[in-house]
Amino acid sequence: MRFSGLRVLKEGLTGNRGWTPHWRDPDPNSDYDVVIIGGGGHGLSTAYYLARDHGITNVAVLEKGYLGGGNVGRNTTIVRANYFLPGNSEFYSHSLKLWEGLEEDLNYNVMHSQRGLINLFHSDGQRDAFARRGNAMLAQGDDAVLLGRDELRPMLPYLNFDDLRFPIYGGLYHPRGGTARHDAVAWGYARGADRRGVDLIQNCEVTGIDIEGGAVKGVQTTRGAIRAKKVAMVVAGRSSQVAALAGMRLPIESHVLQAYVTEGLKPCIDHVVSFGMGHFYISQSDKGGLVFGGDLDFYASYAARGNLPGVEQVMEAGMALMPMIGKARVLRSWGGIMDMSPDGSPIIDKTHVDGLFVNCGWNYGGFKAVPGSGNVLAHLIATGTHHQNATGFRLDRFRTGRGIIDEEGKGSQHNLH
Amino acid sequence: MRLAGRGLIDRSKPVAFEFDGARHSGFEGDTLASALLANGVRVMGRSFKYHRPRGVLSAGSEEPNALVTVGAGDAREPNVRATMQEIHEGLQAWSQNRWPSLGFDLMAVNDLAAPFLGAGFYYKTFMWPRSFWEKLYEPVIRRAAGLGALSGQAGGERYERAHAFCDLLVIGAGPAGLMAALVAGRAGADVILADEQARMGGRLLAETYEVDGQAGHLWADVVLAELDALPNVRRMGRTTVFGAYDGGTYGALERVLHHSGRRPRGAPVETYWTIVAKRAVLAAGAIERPVAFRNNDRPGIMTAGAVRAYVNRWGVSPGQSVAVFGNSDDAHRTARDLLAAGVHVPAVIDSREDAPESRDFELRRGAVVCDASGRRGLEAVTIRTAQGEERIAADALAVTGGWNPTVHLTCHMNARPVWRDDIACFVPQEGAVPGLRAAGACNGAFSTATCLREGAAAARAVLEELGRTVRDEPLPEAEDDPYRIAPLWAVSGKGRAWLDFQNDVTVKDVKQAAQENFRSVEHMKRYTTQGMATDQGKNSNVAALAVLADATGRGIPQTGTTTFRPPYSPVAIAALGAGAEGKGFRPERFATSHAASIERGAPMIEAGLWYRPSYFPRDGESDWRQSCDREVGYVREAVGVADVSTLGKIDIQGKDAAAFLDFVYSNMFSTLKVGRVRYGLMLREDGFVMDDGTTARLGEKHYLMTTTTAAAGEVMKHLEFVHQGLQPDWDVRFVSVTEQWAQFAVAGPKARELLDGILDAPLDAADWPFMSCGAVSVGGIAGRLFRISFSGEQGFEIAVPARYGAALFDILTDRAEALGGGPYGMEALNVLRIEKGFITHAEIHGRTTAFDIGMGRMVSAKKDCIGKTMSERPGLLEADRERLVGLKPINADGRMLAGAHLFREEDPPVRENGQGYVTSVCHSPMLGQMIGLGFLKGGSDRHGEIVKMWDGLRGVTTLCEVTGPVFFDPDGGRMRG
Amino acid sequence: MRIPCPLCGTRDRREFWYRGAAVDLERPAPDAGVEAWDDFVYLRENPAGPTRELWYHEGGCGAWLVVERDTVTHEIGRVALASEERS
Amino acid sequence: MVxxxxxxxxxxxxxxxxxAVLLDEVAPGALTSVSPYKGQAEALSKVLQAAHGMGFPAPSRATGDRQARAIWFGHGQAMLVGPAPDPALADHAALTDQSDAWAAVRLHGPGAEDVLARLVPVDLRAGSFPEGHSMRSLLFHMTASITRIEDGAFLILAxxxxxxxxxxxxxTAxxxxxxxx
Structure with missing residues (x-):
């Protein structure tokens, strides 16, 4: 079924009885060309692009819970391409281009809203660092505008321009940055993949990876053994556990990142805004809730929930930066499990096992990468070569020291990002 | 309608308030909802999507409909539950999410379009044309959505936070909670009793049952009086425990002043508490659920428990003629309470065929309400019996579909509640939160007697665990009626039957979601927005998942619940972030010269937590550059004075101090002579540069390390780790002395002259070569002197105990001025160091190695050190890495910008061609042009090459010559001289 | 989350700074080879369950602690001073 | 001479x-950080006792009195408050002058505990933090040393x-x- 305004009208007039499932619930076959472990945003988009771009449709996505139940459904929905280091820069640029037009491509309204993103800076040194970033964005062919304090004021009048502990010097404006409806992204890709013949198998946990003679042969699951020529692990949040099934240890530590939404409010924040002197980023959803987040709780965790010191840090940053949100009430907090890599950048690569691929290490930033990540992983799986926009996400970069991608400059060691 | 002679309000204290500009009157003890009901106001809000007129549904914090805006100006508070807002003199409240008025809302047109606005409709449309999303669709949706509005102003009201500790936290002060607090309090335990209501007692205030032979609320008062007399019991009223966290930590919000118009100076309106409790008893009660039927959202339809609360606690009837609909004996109890209060009850509609007979009222057994009419207020309900449909006039309907235990806190640490078929609800999983026990209605115990029993038992168990002796005391007598319920979630039939009132999610929506294969309860929630409104599904989630279970042919336990997340009820950001507004975000660190710098008109800039002077303006100077150039001139030509106290200083002592420094620095310190200073480079274990600074050897076993201002804390932590974690056997001790010493750079050709004028004994040049240090005396005070330079001039840093810092700064600047110099700020300091090619964190920004900054040889080959092995990874030693260079425009008026990128002259500025970037620039008064430092691929081998500096952001392209990083006095003669 | 500091008693998480797996205490010899160093600095077990990690009582006594903790339940087990754990 | x-x-x-709550600045005299060298803790305590009249404090405790105190100041460290340190201490411990490094204030009066409860995440009520107890913790965003001294007053160093x-x-609190x- 094709979705459109007309369709909504027609169904509305006939009692909405004609809607059909967005995807099937097939039982797993015994054999696939490609098995993707993980039915989150990245796994689903990988399946979609395998089918769309490479004609590989004998594909199963195995999800231990429900589709889109991981980080794609628990993030702050920010979409941007404002990275500056080679490796990241071209990849996120590529991903943003896929976002643009995703609705038509998927025939699903993911509500990608390019409302503009502004990173604030609070010192000359930060301005210089953001200038370097902005210039990298321009050199990549993306958009960036360096705004001074006086240009920012009319755009974001609610910021504390008067007595902020770290005064606002200006901001790096990324007009094409914005947000999207996170769940819809997962569903849109799921529906798109399903329509192209991919089997989406929920409640199917992978319990083993079959390797013979250094090559992958299939997986063991709670719904039986499945043979596969190629297997991709796309399970951010559980990467270390799944990789362990293939005898691998990854340069990953798992952390909880909390995020928050307030009660619905009339429009008051039109952009995505991030604070430069404390981890804090915020936007307002189309329903009116302020959606915001900050830093990790900062301890290894698989609990998908956080603690109060983490909460307070974020709220304090919010109160410092834009005290007008003080009377907005936090309605809900949640925690996502982040694959934290040593340099803060992801890994999309082959492994030491033939036919086994890994996609992990998304740190805070996996949501915006959903289209790009699936697209380049599909390329790698289908062609055996890295996509031209994803040559930097190598698994061995820490061992060799070559191509470490440390955007934040905090170091390439665990727990500095 | 106010009922004569009923309720716990104080009729001797009338209170005037306004709603939507109209004046009303209530009594002390009223909530806004009870007072509005008493005044005959039935419509209190509009729903989110369809803008349907809505009346109050509940009498508690779970209220989904009666959300109002309270207060004005910067005290404006949106989305206040009318059921929780106590009225006070002068209270002003407004309805919200309507235009132009609550009675006539143009957005209600959405209700007519409802067939097209069902579950998930927006995922299927608004896709064409593409550009319309941001321009048209989204703005329209955003304006229609949302509830109340923020004032847009910074808060004029104060919020605060506080910490509390106790043996036992009792959450909820109904019969179970009171009993738990009483038993634990009598046994001497340190108890906190918290309850979200203004008045403690829970359902005892809303029901007519007796406890211990007296009215329930009177028994509650007796218990509360006893608790108040116990010094070991703290009562926290108007306090919602909103979250359970690790380690027995609970988040709680106390509403301190919302019930009053008073705002005493310094008083917070809310206090956010973190309560650390050895044990907790959850006695949070239960929330009644409505039954879904066509038009069940009409104003005047409310939960039966709420009706009893309004009648019994507030002396208000929601109508003249109140019908009752339900599936348990609660329906009967409600009718009896209404009748006792003199309210007409046209019928009790009980869905159970086997409901107990009653002679007190008209009972329809095996019947359901299947429709309701009256858009702005209920007029009649239609009931369906075996005989057919029948219309019954009523202006209010009390509905009970059963009770849902308030299990929320037990689920905050990821446990799921357990379904109990016998009472048709979810109850807490035992041990779900370590140290927390559920008791009473939140545990599925619905009679007063079982609540008392469970409360007492929970307290006893806690006392035993805490090792306290427990006296066995008899429980008070109370009602112990069985809870008889026949599940009823939704009445079948045409039309829309509401589940989630605020978000306008109907039974049809849930069924459609299932039809579209959103069968997981999480999918259904996210697709329909069920349970995502301000009540987080407290009123509707269980019914919705029952509908989903039905639609998917599964049982309720197999369908499962969505995840319960904190906070239990919404908490203001201002409370959770209290104290951080403005300067409170981080401590302010002031150097001892701060006041003097301010006095001289210096703009202060943030450096870490410190403030440092940017420059010291003089009369007649029109911009900072003039001041900066003048200050650079002081240092280059006379003498300049700068406060450098903010740099980190660490005192290191012990027989292994030298070995320790050799291990944490890449270069050698064991070979440093006493009385000398050496520059050191510190690496992280990953081989990248972490920090740099000078370290002085004050004695054989005594060093003084300097760190950068920004990295002082990080370095201290690192040193502690290396010592405690890696080399615990080494006998070395260190302590920060950053705060102890006020330290000033005195730099320039006349530096020595200045110092000779203030030191108690003049300096002997022979004793003070470059990179020496030692003790000095100034004004009889023991100080330290270091001959070091960050400017390239003959430089000293003089340190005195901080109490003398302000005085010394004044003396130094006065003397400097007398010698043709004066104080200099960060701008000049930056120019001076760039001219000399000295690096700061602009260059050692975390991604650079010693090799990159041209200090590869500072990683000593003779010894191990932190970071050494990893710095030798092949990728970190490749010649084409970006390496530190100097950059100089080929035209003297060429402009440079930090953050610009470098390209070959002929290459277009695209990423693939990137050659490097610029880190620091300044206008060099010495060279008379701009200069910069930057990183260039293979830069050390490209001196003399012309590269293109490109800054697309600011539209500047400048051809620059690549040079060594030292622009001025490259052989360092001035510094050493 | 609360951590029982052997010196200060049980304190709120906010007083502590987290470093990561206690692997960091097992620093290899400089010449131990690429594998050993890659293991030490980068590769992690990252278990979903009990683990042993390093915390610094930064807002308290300044002691580095070895903390046994469960990454799923956040339950804290044995806590020891890193200096004593080593020597 | 200047x-x-x-x-x-x-x-x-x-x-x-x-x-009812008062906050004063106190002049504590000399502050000396005393960190015993390896294996020297007992010897140091004896010298401290002989020279200044009190032993090295156990963790979370303070010894001495108004004239001379030794406040436990963290891992392997105490702060000698009041007298100039006896030189003999230096044989057993690293001594560092901290007299100018800390602001010392005294908070007292009924309600002082409630004031600190707004800033310090530790139970400072007399039952769990009686006289002679001392601790390092946070005071809102800064680190501090808090000691309950005579008359229930708190000595706070930041x-x-x-x-x-x-x-x-x-x-504010x-x-x-x-x-x-």
Missing amino acids: ELVARTPCAGLLPLRVG FRSMAATLVHDLQ MEAVAARG
Whole structure:
């Protein structure tokens, strides 16, 4: 079924009885060309692009819970391409281009809203660092505008321009940055993949990876053994556990990142805004809730929930930066499990096992990468070569020291990002 | 309608308030909802999507409909539950999410379009044309959505936070909670009793049952009086425990002043508490659920428990003629309470065929309400019996579909509640939160007697665990009626039957979601927005998942619940972030010269937590550059004075101090002579540069390390780790002395002259070569002197105990001025160091190695050190890495910008061609042009090459010559001289 | 989350700074080879369950602690001073 | 010879009284960080006892009195408060002058505990933190040393450079406590 305004009208007039499932619930076959472990945003988009771009449709996505139940459904929905280091820069640029037009491509309204993103800076040194970033964005062919304090004021009048502990010097404006409806992204890709013949198998946990003679042969699951020529692990949040099934240890530590939404409010924040002197980023959803987040709780965790010191840090940053949100009430907090890599950048690569691929290490930033990540992983799986926009996400970069991608400059060691 | 002679309000204290500009009157003890009901106001809000007129549904914090805006100006508070807002003199409240008025809302047109606005409709449309999303669709949706509005102003009201500790936290002060607090309090335990209501007692205030032979609320008062007399019991009223966290930590919000118009100076309106409790008893009660039927959202339809609360606690009837609909004996109890209060009850509609007979009222057994009419207020309900449909006039309907235990806190640490078929609800999983026990209605115990029993038992168990002796005391007598319920979630039939009132999610929506294969309860929630409104599904989630279970042919336990997340009820950001507004975000660190710098008109800039002077303006100077150039001139030509106290200083002592420094620095310190200073480079274990600074050897076993201002804390932590974690056997001790010493750079050709004028004994040049240090005396005070330079001039840093810092700064600047110099700020300091090619964190920004900054040889080959092995990874030693260079425009008026990128002259500025970037620039008064430092691929081998500096952001392209990083006095003669 | 500091008693998480797996205490010899160093600095077990990690009582006594903790339940087990754990 | 005039960390900021709670700056005398070398703790304690009349404090405790105190100051460290350190101590411990590094204030009066409860995440009620107890913790965003001294008063030490924030934070909490009555 094709979705459109007309369709909504027609169904509305006939009692909405004609809607059909967005995807099937097939039982797993015994054999696939490609098995993707993980039915989150990245796994689903990988399946979609395998089918769309490479004609590989004998594909199963195995999800231990429900589709889109991981980080794609628990993030702050920010979409941007404002990275500056080679490796990241071209990849996120590529991903943003896929976002643009995703609705038509998927025939699903993911509500990608390019409302503009502004990173604030609070010192000359930060301005210089953001200038370097902005210039990298321009050199990549993306958009960036360096705004001074006086240009920012009319755009974001609610910021504390008067007595902020770290005064606002200006901001790096990324007009094409914005947000999207996170769940819809997962569903849109799921529906798109399903329509192209991919089997989406929920409640199917992978319990083993079959390797013979250094090559992958299939997986063991709670719904039986499945043979596969190629297997991709796309399970951010559980990467270390799944990789362990293939005898691998990854340069990953798992952390909880909390995020928050307030009660619905009339429009008051039109952009995505991030604070430069404390981890804090915020936007307002189309329903009116302020959606915001900050830093990790900062301890290894698989609990998908956080603690109060983490909460307070974020709220304090919010109160410092834009005290007008003080009377907005936090309605809900949640925690996502982040694959934290040593340099803060992801890994999309082959492994030491033939036919086994890994996609992990998304740190805070996996949501915006959903289209790009699936697209380049599909390329790698289908062609055996890295996509031209994803040559930097190598698994061995820490061992060799070559191509470490440390955007934040905090170091390439665990727990500095 | 106010009922004569009923309720716990104080009729001797009338209170005037306004709603939507109209004046009303209530009594002390009223909530806004009870007072509005008493005044005959039935419509209190509009729903989110369809803008349907809505009346109050509940009498508690779970209220989904009666959300109002309270207060004005910067005290404006949106989305206040009318059921929780106590009225006070002068209270002003407004309805919200309507235009132009609550009675006539143009957005209600959405209700007519409802067939097209069902579950998930927006995922299927608004896709064409593409550009319309941001321009048209989204703005329209955003304006229609949302509830109340923020004032847009910074808060004029104060919020605060506080910490509390106790043996036992009792959450909820109904019969179970009171009993738990009483038993634990009598046994001497340190108890906190918290309850979200203004008045403690829970359902005892809303029901007519007796406890211990007296009215329930009177028994509650007796218990509360006893608790108040116990010094070991703290009562926290108007306090919602909103979250359970690790380690027995609970988040709680106390509403301190919302019930009053008073705002005493310094008083917070809310206090956010973190309560650390050895044990907790959850006695949070239960929330009644409505039954879904066509038009069940009409104003005047409310939960039966709420009706009893309004009648019994507030002396208000929601109508003249109140019908009752339900599936348990609660329906009967409600009718009896209404009748006792003199309210007409046209019928009790009980869905159970086997409901107990009653002679007190008209009972329809095996019947359901299947429709309701009256858009702005209920007029009649239609009931369906075996005989057919029948219309019954009523202006209010009390509905009970059963009770849902308030299990929320037990689920905050990821446990799921357990379904109990016998009472048709979810109850807490035992041990779900370590140290927390559920008791009473939140545990599925619905009679007063079982609540008392469970409360007492929970307290006893806690006392035993805490090792306290427990006296066995008899429980008070109370009602112990069985809870008889026949599940009823939704009445079948045409039309829309509401589940989630605020978000306008109907039974049809849930069924459609299932039809579209959103069968997981999480999918259904996210697709329909069920349970995502301000009540987080407290009123509707269980019914919705029952509908989903039905639609998917599964049982309720197999369908499962969505995840319960904190906070239990919404908490203001201002409370959770209290104290951080403005300067409170981080401590302010002031150097001892701060006041003097301010006095001289210096703009202060943030450096870490410190403030440092940017420059010291003089009369007649029109911009900072003039001041900066003048200050650079002081240092280059006379003498300049700068406060450098903010740099980190660490005192290191012990027989292994030298070995320790050799291990944490890449270069050698064991070979440093006493009385000398050496520059050191510190690496992280990953081989990248972490920090740099000078370290002085004050004695054989005594060093003084300097760190950068920004990295002082990080370095201290690192040193502690290396010592405690890696080399615990080494006998070395260190302590920060950053705060102890006020330290000033005195730099320039006349530096020595200045110092000779203030030191108690003049300096002997022979004793003070470059990179020496030692003790000095100034004004009889023991100080330290270091001959070091960050400017390239003959430089000293003089340190005195901080109490003398302000005085010394004044003396130094006065003397400097007398010698043709004066104080200099960060701008000049930056120019001076760039001219000399000295690096700061602009260059050692975390991604650079010693090799990159041209200090590869500072990683000593003779010894191990932190970071050494990893710095030798092949990728970190490749010649084409970006390496530190100097950059100089080929035209003297060429402009440079930090953050610009470098390209070959002929290459277009695209990423693939990137050659490097610029880190620091300044206008060099010495060279008379701009200069910069930057990183260039293979830069050390490209001196003399012309590269293109490109800054697309600011539209500047400048051809620059690549040079060594030292622009001025490259052989360092001035510094050493 | 609360951590029982052997010196200060049980304190709120906010007083502590987290470093990561206690692997960091097992620093290899400089010449131990690429594998050993890659293991030490980068590769992690990252278990979903009990683990042993390093915390610094930064807002308290300044002691580095070895903390046994469960990454799923956040339950804290044995806590020891890193200096004593080593020597 | 030039003359250097001394200035205390809280000059111009204190004293302060809000409601029943008082906050004064105290002049503690010399502050000396004392960190025993390896295996020297006992010997140090003896010298400390002989020279200054009190032993090295156990963790979370303070020894001595108004004239001379030894406050436990963290891992392997105590702060000798009052007298100039006896030189013999240096044989057993690293001594570092900290006399100018810390702002020292005294918070007292009924409600002082409630004031600190707004800033410090540790139970400082007399039952769990009686006289003679001392601790290192956070005071809102800064680190501090807090000791319950005579008369139930609290001796608070915080970084000198943060004195203004220390006073601001305490004053805010004092006002909030006073406003509740």
